[in-house]
Amino acid sequence: MLIAIVEDELKLSAALESYLSKDDFDTTLYNEGNAALEGLINAPPDLVLLDLMLPGLDGLSICKEFRKHSTVPVIMLTARVEEIDRLLGLEIGADDYICKPYSPREVVARVKAVLRRTSVSSEDSGNQRLVLDESVARVLVDGNVCILTAVELRLLKAMMERPGQIFNRSQLMRRIYTDDRIVSERTIDSHIKKLRQKLSAVCATDEFIHSVYGIGYKYEVPV
Numbered sequence: 649m650l651i652a653i654v655e656d657e658l659k660l661s662a663a664l665e666s667y668l669s670k671d672d673f674d675t676t677l678y679n680e681g682n683a684a685l686e687g688l689i690n691a692p693p694d695l696v697l698l699d700l701m702l703p704g705l706d707g708l709s710i711c712k713e714f715r716k717h718s719t720v721p722v723i724m725l726t727a728r729v730e731e732i733d734r735l736l737g738l739e740i741g742a743d744d745y746i747c748k749p750y751s752p753r754e755v756v757a758r759v760k761a762v763l764r765r766t767s768v769s770s771e772d773s774g775n776q777r778l779v780l781d782e783s784v785a786r787v788l789v790d791g792n793v794c795i796l797t798a799v800e801l802r803l804l805k806a807m808m809e810r811p812g813q814i815f816n817r818s819q820l821m822r823r824i825y826t827d828d829r830i831v832s833e834r835t836i837d838s839h840i841k842k843l844r845q846k847l848s849a850v851c852a853t854d855e856f857i858h859s860v861y862g863i864g865y866k867y868e869v870p871v
Contacts, residue, residue: 650674651759652693654684654710655725656702664697667752668759681705685713692718695759698742700726711742715786719793721762725750777869778847778856780805792850799824800843803836807857807867816864840865 651668655661656679665675676693678684681704688696688710696714700707711722727748744762746755779788785801787794796804806823807815815823817833824839844857854870 649695649763650676650693652676652678652684652688652696654678654681654688654696654702654707655699656680657699663752664755667756671756671760673756673759679703681707681710685710688714688720689717692720694720695763696720696722697755697759698722698724700724700728716793716795719781719786719788723755723758723762725755778808780808787847789847789851789856794846794850796843796846799839800846803839804843804857804867807865811867811869814860814863814866820864 651673653661653664653668653675655664655677658679661677661679665677668675676687676691678687679702681702683704684698684702685705698707698711702710705713707724707726711724714720714722721743724742724745725748726745743765744758746758777790780801781788782801782805785796785798787796787801787804802824803820806820807813817836820836821833840857840859844855847856856867856869858866858868860866
């Protein structure tokens, strides 16, 4: 498996490369943000070790942009403890983080753990055309990445949990808004429209969300 090490401290990247190679991982090294993003997109590895502070593009910017193209696991490396909530939040889609200073042995262990976790997740969802990944607010459509807002994610999840069931707008509102706010039923129509557009952008040949005239909406996987 190929591990991309994006780290501008050459001693650290050399140490990580050495320890990973002992466990039979291949590695590729980047020490500048812009070159790293281009390399990751053009030749995706199996996992990315991504430092937060880099010359050129920083790690947050790289991760956000990379997530538009790939679901490859990303482990952030950071000495900035105050950034941890952002690293693991929905904002950028990192799979894990490791705080500096760290032991290279710990990094290798975490790499193996994340690869095992994502491998199991992939096997579990292998027969599904549309797969939700709530941890990073995205959906995979035939393996293609589609980034959703939190409301769109809850809306899609509610319908996916009961395929074929027709939901009226009031039922959907109760499922996506948990704070008893008062919103127009047209708000649901707007969210559905945007959700359909996003799904269509990654799969133009099939439709997953169907309108039922005079009633509401339902989710069905095309045969």
